[in-house]
Amino acid sequence: MLEFYAGVPHLKSDRAFNGALARLARRTQNRSPLPFGGFSALFDLKRLKVRDPLLVATTDGVGTKLDLARLTGTHNTIGIDLVAMSVNDLITCGARPIFFLDYFAAGAFDRKRTLEVIRGIAKGCVEAGCSLVGGETAIMPGFYADSTYDLAGFAVGVVERSRAISGDRIQAGDSLLGLESSGFHSNGFSLVRKLFTEKELSGQTGRRFLKPTQIYVKPVLNLISKVRINGIAHITGGGFYDNLPRIVPKGLSVEIDRGTWPVDPLFREVAKRARSTEREMYHTFNMGIGMVLVLSKRVVRRAQHILKRFGISSWEIGAVVKGHGVTLK
Numbered sequence: 001m002l003e004f005y006a007g008v009p010h011l012k013s014d015r016a017f018n019g020a021l022a023r024l025a026r027r028t029q030n031r032s033p034l035p036f037g038g039f040s041a042l043f044d045l046k047r048l049k050v051r052d053p054l055l056v057a058t059t060d061g062v063g064t065k066l067d068l069a070r071l072t073g074t075h076n077t078i079g080i081d082l083v084a085m086s087v088n089d090l091i092t093c094g095a096r097p098i099f100f101l102d103y104f105a106a107g108a109f110d111r112k113r114t115l116e117v118i119r120g121i122a123k124g125c126v127e128a129g130c131s132l133v134g135g136e137t138a139i140m141p142g143f144y145a146d147s148t149y150d151l152a153g154f155a156v157g158v159v160e161r162s163r164a165i166s167g168d169r170i171q172a173g174d175s176l177l178g179l180e181s182s183g184f185h186s187n188g189f190s191l192v193r194k195l196f197t198e199k200e201l202s203g204q205t206g207r208r209f210l211k212p213t214q215i216y217v218k219p220v221l222n223l224i225s226k227v228r229i230n231g232i233a234h235i236t237g238g239g240f241y242d243n244l245p246r247i248v249p250k251g252l253s254v255e256i257d258r259g260t261w262p263v264d265p266l267f268r269e270v271a272k273r274a275r276s277t278e279r280e281m282y283h284t285f286n287m288g289i290g291m292v293l294v295l296s297k298r299v300v301r302r303a304q305h306i307l308k309r310f311g312i313s314s315w316e317i318g319a320v321v322k323g324h325g326v327t328l329k
Contacts, residue, residue: 020115024122029131041133043099045158052161056095059154060085064189068210070147071202075113077212078151079120080127081186084213085236086155087128088291091220092232092247094165095157097130103152104137107144117151120212128217130155165224167231167247167294170320174230175297176254178261178317179307181290182214187237188270188285195273208266214290219310223293227303231294235286241326242283244292253323256282261315263288282328294320 045053062081069078079102087097102121104114114137125132144150184192192209193201200206223229231247244254258278267288271281281287293314295303300316307314318329 024118024132027122027126041099041101043131043133043156048096048098048158050158050160053158054095054161054164056090056093056157056159057155058086058089058157059152060089061150061152062186064193065186065210066149066151067193068189068201068206071198072206072210074207074210075116076120077210079117079122080124080212080215081120082151082153083121083124083128083130083155084215085186086153087124087130087157087215087217088213088234089236090155090157091217092165092234093159094163094221094224094229094232095159096221097128097155097157097217099131099133099156100125100128101133101154102135103154104135104149105140105144105151106137106149107139107141108146109137109139113149117149121153124212124215127215130157163224165229165232168249169230170247170249170252170294171230172252172320172322173297174294174320175300175316176256176318176320177293177295177300177303178289178315179216179220179291179293180214180261180313180315181235181286181288183211183264183266184209185213185236185286185290187239191274191284192270195270214312216291216312219307219312220291220293222310223303223306226306227295227299229293229295233292233294235289235291239281239283239285239287240289240292240328241279244326247294248320251322251324252320253325253327254318255321255327255329256318257329260317261288278328289317292317 062078062085065081066078069075082102083100090097104117122132196205233243233247235243240256248254267285304314
């Protein structure tokens with residue numbers, strides 16, 4: 001595990017605070033051979049019983065959604081977003097997240113706020129089934145304003161080489177199964193902050209935007225063990241237009257039928273205020289679809305039933321066709 005305080009040496013002696021962090025880490029089934037709070041972490045791959053493992057690594061942040069946390073004074077969900085953005089990327093290749101680390105930088109040390117953020121991170125790790133093995137809290141007065149902080153997350157996962165999903169099995173005629181998002185997730189908030197007043201964002205509207213990113217790990221990994229999935233796209237920054245082409249082989253494209261799933265009215269309100277075209281909206285936001293699975297049409301119904309058992313609604317939103325790029329119908 002890593003030190004939690006850089007730049008302010010006296011904070012390293014805050015045993016009560018470090019003890020609280022250690023307790024949060026233990027909730028995530030952290031079983032490192034080293035004590036929590038050291039300079040690094042160990043993880044025993046043998047206990048995963050993976051015969052031919054490939055390690056998978058991702059890193060991400062939550063961007064300017066952090067400003068909504070500041071405006072509303074709500075810091076206990078932003079850590080869930082942080083975990084979600086990385087672990088949802090991991091599972092696109094079929095990997096199981098095994099551990100997570102965070103980087104927290106702030107202008108001033110606020111014990112309550114910091115613990116709220118890290119509680120959210122621990123909660124996200126529990127939901128994703130991975131261990132919180134450490135992190136770094138950097139206190140940087142004069143660089144960040146006292147009320148400002150930034151977050152980054154780092155996740156590592158593992159997948160059997162023979163079960164890795166790369167998108168190379170995708171073919172024309174495959175169906176696109178869209179998994180319901182929990183809202184705006186963690187993208188597009190620079191635009192949102194321009195369109196809504198601070199008064200709006202510090203109240204009920206801001207709390208609606210703050211709804212944490214859906215973590216898809218357990219339902220998708222369960223589905224992969226039962227149904228052949230040819231490709232997975234996490235719909236994040238760049239929306240449908242940038243993320244779906246990342247997994248589709250050359251010579252193939254995707255057609256999206258926009259009328260096949262419900263769209264939260266809040267997306268419509270953003271479009272109205274921004275005077276955005278549909279293409280612009282689908283290029284910026286997830287529009288109610290947080291993840292897209294590519295699979296044979298004959299297994300779509302079975303996949304939907306499995307996802308529903310995990311509380312995830314899904315819709316057949318389009319198909320793979322010959323061509324290039326993304327087409328909205």
